[in-house]
Amino acid sequence: MTSTRMAVRRRAHSGAVTLKDVAERAGVAPITVSRALNAPDSVSAALRAQVEEAVSALGYVRNQYAGALASAASRIIPVIVPSLSNAVFIEVIQGIQQVLEEAGYQPLLGNTQYDLDRESKLVATLLGWSPAGLIVAGMRHAERTRTLLRGYGRPLVEIMELGARPIDMNVGLSHVRAGETMGQHLVERGYRQIGFIGGRLKQDYRAAQRYRGLDQALAAAGLARRPPFEHDQKSSAQVGGNALMATLEAAPELDALFFANDDLAVGALLRAQREGIVVPARVAIAGFNGLEISALTTPPLTTIVSPRQQIGEIAARKLLGRIQGHASGPARIDVGFRLEVRAST
Amino acid sequence: MTSTRMAVRRRAHSGAVTLKDVAERAGVAPITVSRALNAPDSVSAALRAQVEEAVSALGYVRNQYAGALASAASRIIPVIVPSLSNAVFIEVIQGIQQVLEEAGYQPLLGNTQYDLDRESKLVATLLGWSPAGLIVAGMRHAERTRTLLRGYGRPLVEIMELGARPIDMNVGLSHVRAGETMGQHLVERGYRQIGFIGGRLKQDYRAAQRYRGLDQALAAAGLARRPPFEHDQKSSAQVGGNALMATLEAAPELDALFFANDDLAVGALLRAQREGIVVPARVAIAGFNGLEISALTTPPLTTIVSPRQQIGEIAARKLLGRIQGHASGPARIDVGFRLEVRAST
């Protein structure tokens, strides 16, 4: 007794409504549905209407994987940042998101946690999404990351800082010059014992660049140079307040403090107030970023304003420009910064 | 004269290294490479080594689209929030990201900008990624969104607030009770003319719920009830300061103000200080969220601490639990809140 068996091959099949279902209902070929959806003008009004009816009747949702696989093009743009707990990157991401979304692209967030090995793995994974382009914070990468990105060959923007050798495009500002500018300001104001406070400067190397700029300014003015007063915690107002107290105890001769960022500096300012330390009479305090709250403290904080959201917007626009094939200006854009002198110095 | 033409069909082809390339180099079938990568134990050590060599020699990166299409399973988890300019959602996202990433899932960020129509479109688009599950902030949705989500049938967590009828799972806290708790606190402290300040309460309906809770507490205490003092701007410290001044001018009889969130309340506190308005002697100030900085102002701010990052973590864990098929406790989790009484009231 032989039994005839039909080879019934079953596949995962999501059970979702497909193009084919829509096509059947509309009485057209699947490709026509595809056209009606992707290039409505290339289809007659009558068919377009039938397709639209079928799409909404069936609740059709395009399968992004099938589309991207078939066309070898995706609207994914990975955005790789070192941290999400820093307001700065959030604002950059906001700028990016706004621009990308309008153009129908999806940002895919990657968080390296200031770890270049993690970055490398992230990049490898994210390239599997055949992204139309990428945005990466920072210009320091593992060699392997660099190789991957170069080999990938699609548009890439490195953001936040400026570098001599971008892999492709570059949008940011010079943190060394920002630090130098603040240093010159403090010197001009007459401060003579100037210190820098920051955390994890090996990882947050842009903060280290600001320190370097400050140091150059101090050297140029013939003033005492000091290593940074470094702590080992994530920046926060609380940490800034503690750092202020610790530093003034360790080096009471200081008459001005440049904090690595406004989170720290605002915290220092609030702490000074609680402790009765008069700013700037006892010690001047300065920050970096230009967070909104820095203008509202008593005294308001002298800081350097960086155009964070704008960095995101410009980077996204440059990327889209290249993706869509039209030239988009120079490969390297210095967005600059602005020294905001307020009463804390 | 007839010419024979080979039908040379060309396709987009990304030019990237594929499984097939790896298989050829390793001298095995593509499916073996797939196995060596996805289930290493199912392949002999020798072949595994050959495959690994080929993968790294060629720099192979898995094509996520092909994989997801073939297996009808993706490791994408859309996370839909109403805003990115609010620190609260950032912290929630951080919690989610941490948990998802460890498990090898990718969050895909959607921003509704407090617009339920946008939300609906976003959900439709994001479902095209065949997500393994979804996380959505809020329990108010357009009917169409609800239909899409119900129809999709995969695990879903609605977060931030608690509702009687979650579509699937629910992780959050009761904003009405939070408002009520603050109201009772202010009443107990002896304040008698208590106002609520917030913006865009139609959209930010969770803030409106806190107002409602406050109003209930005032009613229960037999105190004067007032409509909220509403402005039309995004919450920020600057806006909070302005709202303080405007409200005290409009209603000088007020002796306590409950702000919709800490961004506003901290701004009000800083502004009061600059203007010489003594808190809480002239007017008490309270907030909601428990942002770090609220503890550092002078006076420090009385507020309600919500476990933001925890909401994200719990939501992500519950989702993964369901995705991976093991039960994961109750469908509804009240993460609670904590009244933090400080010197501003």
Add this chain to the structure above:
DNA sequence: CTGAAAGCGCTTACAG
């Protein structure tokens, strides 16, 4: 303007 065929790069379901 419309369609039949082939293919994108994987994984599933069988088979041995």
Add this chain to the structure above:
DNA sequence: CTGAAAGCGCTTACAG
């Protein structure tokens, strides 16, 4: 443990 075949749901490249 390993592999040949089929299929996931789209779009490209032709053809008419």
